[in-house]
Amino acid sequence: MSSLITxxxxxxxxxxxxxxxRDPSSIAIAFVMPVVLLFLFGYGVSLDAKHIPIGIVIExxxxxxxxxxxxFERSEFFRPLHFDAIQSAQQALDERKIEGIVWLRNNFxxxxxxxxxxxxxxxxxxxxxxxxxxxxxxxxxxxxxxLEHYAASRGQxxxxxxxxxxxxxxxxxxxxxxxxxxxxxxxIMTLIGSLLTAMVVAREWERGTMEAxxxxxxxxxxxxxxxxxxxxVLGMGGMLFSVALAVWxxxxxLRGSFWLLLVSSALFMLVALAIGLLISIVSKNQFMAGQLAxxxxxxxxxxxxxxxFDINSxxxxxxxxxxxxxxxxxxxxxxxxFLAGDVWPVLLTxxxxxxxxxxxxxxxxxxxxxxxxx
Amino acid sequence: MNAAALTFSxxxxxxxxxxxxxxxxxxxxxxxxxxxxxxxxxxDGAGKTTLMRLVxxxxxPDTGAISVLGLDTRARPLAVQSCIGYMPQRFGLxxxxxxxxxxxxxxxxxxxxxxxxxxxxxxxxxxTGLDPFTRRLAGRLSGGxxxxxxxxxxxxxxxxxxxxxxxxVGVDPVSRRELWQIVYRQVQETGMSVLLSTAYLDEAERCxxxxxxxxxxxxGQGEPAQxxxxxxxRTFQVSAKGMSHRRLQAQLSRAPGVLDALSEGxxxxxxxxxPVAPTAEALLPGQAGVDIVPVAxxxxxxxxxxxxxxxxxxxxxxxxxxxNNTGDRDVVIRVDKLQRRFGDFIxxxxxxxxxxxxxxxxxxxxxxxxKSTTFRMLCGLLPxxxxxxxxxxxxxxxxxxxxxxxxxxxxQKFSLYTNLSVIQNLRFFSSAYxxxxxxxxxxxxxALTTFELGPLRNANAGDLALGYxxxxxxxxxxxxxxxxxxxxxxxxxVDPLARREFWARTNALxxxxxxxxxxxxxxxxxxxxxxxxxxxEGEVLAEGTPLQMKTRARSAKNxxxxxxxxxxxxxxxxxxxxxxxxx
Numbered sequence: 001m002s003s004l005i006t007x008x009x010x011x012x013x014x015x016x017x018x019x020x021x022r023d024p025s026s027i028a029i030a031f032v033m034p035v036v037l038l039f040l041f042g043y044g045v046s047l048d049a050k051h052i053p054i055g056i057v058i059e060x061x062x063x064x065x066x067x068x069x070x071x072f073e074r075s076e077f078f079r080p081l082h083f084d085a086i087q088s089a090q091q092a093l094d095e096r097k098i099e100g101i102v103w104l105r106n107n108f109x110x111x112x113x114x115x116x117x118x119x120x121x122x123x124x125x126x127x128x129x130x131x132x133x134x135x136x137x138x139x140x141x142x143x144x145x146x147l148e149h150y151a152a153s154r155g156q157x158x159x160x161x162x163x164x165x166x167x168x169x170x171x172x173x174x175x176x177x178x179x180x181x182x183x184x185x186x187x188i189m190t191l192i193g194s195l196l197t198a199m200v201v202a203r204e205w206e207r208g209t210m211e212a213x214x215x216x217x218x219x220x221x222x223x224x225x226x227x228x229x230x231x232x233v234l235g236m237g238g239m240l241f242s243v244a245l246a247v248w249x250x251x252x253x254l255r256g257s258f259w260l261l262l263v264s265s266a267l268f269m270l271v272a273l274a275i276g277l278l279i280s281i282v283s284k285n286q287f288m289a290g291q292l293a294x295x296x297x298x299x300x301x302x303x304x305x306x307x308x309f310d311i312n313s314x315x316x317x318x319x320x321x322x323x324x325x326x327x328x329x330x331x332x333x334x335x336x337x338f339l340a341g342d343v344w345p346v347l348l349t350x351x352x353x354x355x356x357x358x359x360x361x362x363x364x365x366x367x368x369x370x371x372x373x374x
Numbered sequence: 375m376n377a378a379a380l381t382f383s384x385x386x387x388x389x390x391x392x393x394x395x396x397x398x399x400x401x402x403x404x405x406x407x408x409x410x411x412x413x414x415x416x417x418d419g420a421g422k423t424t425l426m427r428l429v430x431x432x433x434x435p436d437t438g439a440i441s442v443l444g445l446d447t448r449a450r451p452l453a454v455q456s457c458i459g460y461m462p463q464r465f466g467l468x469x470x471x472x473x474x475x476x477x478x479x480x481x482x483x484x485x486x487x488x489x490x491x492x493x494x495x496x497x498x499x500x501x502t503g504l505d506p507f508t509r510r511l512a513g514r515l516s517g518g519x520x521x522x523x524x525x526x527x528x529x530x531x532x533x534x535x536x537x538x539x540x541x542x543v544g545v546d547p548v549s550r551r552e553l554w555q556i557v558y559r560q561v562q563e564t565g566m567s568v569l570l571s572t573a574y575l576d577e578a579e580r581c582x583x584x585x586x587x588x589x590x591x592x593x594g595q596g597e598p599a600q601x602x603x604x605x606x607x608r609t610f611q612v613s614a615k616g617m618s619h620r621r622l623q624a625q626l627s628r629a630p631g632v633l634d635a636l637s638e639g640x641x642x643x644x645x646x647x648x649p650v651a652p653t654a655e656a657l658l659p660g661q662a663g664v665d666i667v668p669v670a671x672x673x674x675x676x677x678x679x680x681x682x683x684x685x686x687x688x689x690x691x692x693x694x695x696x697x698n699n700t701g702d703r704d705v706v707i708r709v710d711k712l713q714r715r716f717g718d719f720i721x722x723x724x725x726x727x728x729x730x731x732x733x734x735x736x737x738x739x740x741x742x743x744x745k746s747t748t749f750r751m752l753c754g755l756l757p758x759x760x761x762x763x764x765x766x767x768x769x770x771x772x773x774x775x776x777x778x779x780x781x782x783x784x785x786q787k788f789s790l791y792t793n794l795s796v797i798q799n800l801r802f803f804s805s806a807y808x809x810x811x812x813x814x815x816x817x818x819x820x821a822l823t824t825f826e827l828g829p830l831r832n833a834n835a836g837d838l839a840l841g842y843x844x845x846x847x848x849x850x851x852x853x854x855x856x857x858x859x860x861x862x863x864x865x866x867x868v869d870p871l872a873r874r875e876f877w878a879r880t881n882a883l884x885x886x887x888x889x890x891x892x893x894x895x896x897x898x899x900x901x902x903x904x905x906x907x908x909x910x911e912g913e914v915l916a917e918g919t920p921l922q923m924k925t926r927a928r929s930a931k932n933x934x935x936x937x938x939x940x941x942x943x944x945x946x947x948x949x950x951x952x953x954x955x956x957x
Contacts, residue, residue, distance in 0.1 A: 018475060214430075215430045217484065
């Protein structure tokens with residue numbers, strides 16, 4: 001009776017696909033959501049500091065102060081505003097018009113020329129501590145570079161005991177776009193795999209159709225496969241679409257193998273689907289399922305996966321929790337595949353972790369999902 | 375004798391909900407014979423749905439065994455599911471799939487061979503009258519059509535046992551009658567057995583056999599006539615000239631020896647505690663022109679007689695003192711050519727009627743007839759697209775809060791706060807209408823006593839049985855002593871006894887001068903109304919007293935038509951065709 005099995009399974013998959021096609025929200029989550037998220041994170045969110053507005057207070061303009069101010073003007077990191085007195089600059093800082101102040105007092109040039117220490121006052125808005133650190137660093141860098149240049153122009157070599165020679169690997173331009181976009185693929189797949197799946201299964205419970213399905217001779221395996229297969233396809237479609245956008249729209253290089261990306265994505269997709277199914281078993285109404293899916297899958301994928309925030313700088317116990325987040329492993333995989341290439345040790349350990357999670361969640365689904373109501 | 379189609383041997387089933395054990399079925403044993411239609415009858419919460427799900431293998435019994443066509447549901451659920459057809463409540467249809475796609479899905483799932491399909495589809499579509507709609511989305515079908523599609527899906531593979539869980543709830547009478555015709559035709563043609571549950575007691579008489587279930591226990595099994603015979607000689611019809619039918623019903627229900635008094639338009643149907651003909655003097659002392667006629671017992675009489683024995687509480691009385699009962703009979707609700715459109719869809723079209731003070735006015739119709747939409751417009755919850763309406767001289771959509779304070783609205787599905795206790799709900803609703811201090815305290819006491827909610831005052835509203843939810847909801851609606859009551863499907867899903875109590879209270883309110891506007895899809899409840907309109911597809915088909923409605927349907931073939939007969943006749947006239955689906 002193998003033909004019957006395919007008939008039941010086929011019927012189930014066709015029904016599910018028709019429902020996906022009829023329901024604009026499924027298509028939206030698979031194809032519109034990636035566009036929105038990619039554009040939002042690709043263009044809207046930037047972790048790089050550029051064009052930081054700062055105030056420059058020069059109490060006594062002369063060539064030295066002009067040349068230092070010019071260094072800030074030329075830097076792509078700053079957008080300097082000039083003030084005559086420190087009071088007006090402080091007020092601008094209060095009003096958040098500027099993020100920091102560089103203050104050159106009236107004895108600056110005199111001290112410099114006399115070979116004394118020439119103090120530069122720097123005030124930084126520390127509300128956003130991360131931004132403050134970056135601003136501080138850039139101000140220091142700009143000032144050092146100017147000093148070197150200034151000394152050289154006067155024929156006095158600047159004696160520096162250490163010489164820094166740095167290279168940035170994988171993301172040479174230090175563009176946060178290149179770092180964020182690959183990780184987004186994990187977020188998008190979580191949305192399709194867990195959120196969408198949990199909601200559509202819960203919908204069947206809510207509308208009483210699950211009850212009708214369960215009384216047919218449909219087997220448990222057919223029900224599960226028939227339900228998941230179309231969403232697997234949808235999720236992989238969303239994934240390919242996101243990869244295409246990443247490569248062609250955002251210019252993220254895919255340095256590793258495409259096939260490896262495909263295989264690991266499939267692995268992650270299955271984990272996400274299994275979690276989605278589990279959620280719908282626990283909560284049989286759409287609202288609850290949606291809330292649960294967001295709290296259990298989407299938010300951890302967002303915050304704890306290393307997609308946005310560096311896991312190593314989290315507190316120890318938070319780091320432990322991240323090991324329970326499947327997206328953590330997948331984010332590591334996609335970031336490696338896109339930016340670094342086929343780095344086997346990284347890929348293998350993370351794929352193994354995903355595989356273990358897959359086995360765990362599917363055996364849980366198999367145990368918990370019954371063709372019964374109690 | 376053939377092997378039984380279904381046997382329950384000492385089956386018990388308990389559910390745990392929030393720490394409490396709920397016994398859904400207690401030691402139920404019965405067998406049903408093949409080729410018969412067996413009705414599962416019982417009030418809400420009796421365990422009907424649990425029993426149906428046990429048959430389908432969706433639940434397993436805690437103790438005991440269930441055998442379907444000789445197969446044990448615990449050992450071989452898939453085999454059982456391969457030979458039964460099952461239609462859950464709400465029909466189990468995919469509303470975003472078309473009629474044809476729903477059929478294809480269930481044919482695939484049930485393993486109907488591809489070669490057999492065209493003939494089977496054609497047969498079922500002809501039988502259900504869905505032929506012209508195969509491409510329509512199931513969600514766009516009317517309630518009656520959905521019900522028939524659900525049935526068609528359950529019948530695809532010609533099951534040996536068909537299990538239908540409340541297949542006719544909320545569906546119009548014409549569709550209900552058609553469903554019965556289809557079911558009986560299948561039984562005759564294929565010899566299949568049918569188990570169906572219903573909340574409509576008149577449908578019990580259409581079954582070959584009835585199983586009576588109450589609070590999880592089996593009260594009896596037998597042919598409907600057998601049940602009816604148990605109250606033989608105890609049923610009478612009483613009329614009294616010059617007495618309002620409401621007072622007549624109220625007095626009779628308190629008369630000695632009366633077990634049940636049911637309004638039937640101008641007359642009252644009595645079930646006595648013993649088979650002795652009552653005298654006019656005993657029933658209505660001092661009343662002239664009393665006429666007592668013995669009538670043939672019905673299943674409903676027997677049902678009520680049986681259940682009342684199992685229910686300790688007696689009839690309840692409602693004391694209502696209306697603040698400004700002037701006793702005049704002027705028009706308080708006026709609706710003129712009311713219309714409501716939702717896009718292209720006209721939900722209510724050209725509806726006109728007027729209601730006088732102290733009247734019970736009914737809006738009768740199937741789900742989707744436009745009753746609730748009309749209601750919402752009257753209560754000012756929804757703007758009208760056209761026409762005029764006035765409630766106590768105001769359009770409530772624009773009227774001040776004081777005008778709204780004169781009406782009480784009880785929404786369908788009982789809008790209570792499920793996680794608040796009975797007393798907290800009542801306190802909230804009374805404060806919402808501005809009751810404070812002593813006055814509020816007095817009303818709270820009144821509500822708890824009148825609706826017998828005292829013992830449950832600290833129970834969560836969500837944990838109450840449906841009948842009690844309805845009581846609480848009704849009490850909440852009455853806290854501010856409204857003059858005009860809007861009751862939207864107050865009896866939906868509530869068992870026959872709770873419905874009787876509800877109507878006794880409503881009658882008392884009307885006697886006290888409260889105007890009541892009520893919607894219902896139970897045709898026989900029209901008998902409680904002074905006047906009513908029958909609605910279908912957003913339009914009024916007829917207006918009049920219950921008696922006028924029934925008189926219109928009277929014919930040589932049917933000398934004593936029921937309200938349902940009257941309704942069906944109106945629908946048929948409207949459709950301009952005979953309702954016989956076989957034609």
